[in-house]
Amino acid sequence: MYAIIGASGNTGKIVAEKLLAHGEKVRAIGRDTGRLEGLRQKGAEAFTANVTDAAALTKAFSGAKAAYLMIPPNNTAPNFRDYQEQVNDAIVAAVRNSRLEYAVVLSSIGADQPEKTGPVVGLYNLEQKLNGIAALKAVYLRAGYFMENILPQIGVIQDFGMTGGPLRGDLKLAMIATCDIGAAAAEVLLKLDFSGKAARELQGQRNLTYQELTTAIGNAIGKPDLKYAQLPPAQLKPAFVQMGMSANMADLILEMAEALNSGHMRALEPRSPANTTPTPIETFITEQIAPRFTATAAGA
DSSP states (O other): OEEEETTTSTTHHHHHHHHHHTTOOEEEEESOGGGGHHHHHTTOEEEEOOTTOHHHHHHHHTTOSEEEEOOOOOTTOTTHHHHHHHHHHHHHHHHHHHTOOEEEEEEETTTTOSSSSTTHHHHHHHHHHHHTOTTOEEEEEEEOEEGGGGTTHHHHHHHHSSEEESSOTTOOEEEEOHHHHHHHHHHHHHHOOOOSEEEEEEOOSSEEOHHHHHHHHHHHTTOTTOOEEEOOHHHHHHHHHHTTOOHHHHHHHHHHHHHHHHTSSOOOSOOOTTTOOSOOHHHHIIIIIHHHHHHHHHHO
8 A cells, every 4th residue: 555645736646546547555645635535536545634743644654565755835834944844754753653664755856955945955854854764765756847837927928928037047947747756756656666765856858948938838829929037036026925925935936046046956867768757848838838828818
C-alpha cells in the first residue's frame, strides 16, 4: 500500500491515479474529504488529515510500504516558512513513528541551497531532516519551474495586454508540467529500486525564457505581438497580495525570483533523457492557457 500526501493536488493526484491504474492499493491523504472523492471512487482509501498533525500522518503512513511526501501549498499563510517547518516536523515524526521504509519527496531545483531561495528553503530543510532518518530510503525529486505558475498571466494579458513578472526575460528556465512530476514520482514508487538517499532533477521538456514563453502564448491566443516585461518588486508585491497571497508569501516569491535571476538557484545536472520530461510548453498552452483565456475574454 502507498500513502500519498496532497492526493487531490496537481502532482499527488497523478501519483495516486498512476498507482491505482497499476492495481496498487493507495491511501489518499488530504485535508478535504470532498476533494478525495474522485480517487475513492477509483478504489483509493480516502484519509483525511492535516499535514501539520504528526499523529494523523503516523496513522496514514502505518502499513504503507512507501509514501509520496510533499509540503502542500498554502499561499495565504501569514508566515509561510513557519508553516513549512510545522509540516516538515510532522512528516519527519510520522516517518519515524510508522517506520516508513521508502519515500519519494517533491522537492525543487535550488533545494541544495540553505538560504535566500524563498519557499525553497523549506524544501532544503525537509531534505535535511529526512536525511537524519538512517533507515529511510528516499528520492528527492528536484523539479523545475512549474508551468502552472504561468496561469495568472491570463489575467495580466487581459488587463494590460502583456505578460509580466519578476524574472529576467532572457533567463532560461527548466519549465515542467506538474503532470510530468506526478508521472515520474509514480514510476519511482512502482519500481522501489533505490537505496540510501539521492536527489534527482526533473527539468521539463526544454529550457525556456519568459520571452519565448510569451511568444508561444501570443501565437496561441491570436496576439503574435505579445511582449513580456520584467517588473520591479515594489510594483509586484501589491499585485501578488491582491491576487490572494499573504504579504510574507509575496516576499518569499520575490526572493526566489532574485535567486533565479542571479543564478543562486539553478539546475545542477546536465540535461539528459533521465531528467527530461515529455510535455512541451505548446501542449500546456493549448490545453490550459488558451481555453481559459478564451473563456475569460468571453465573460468580460
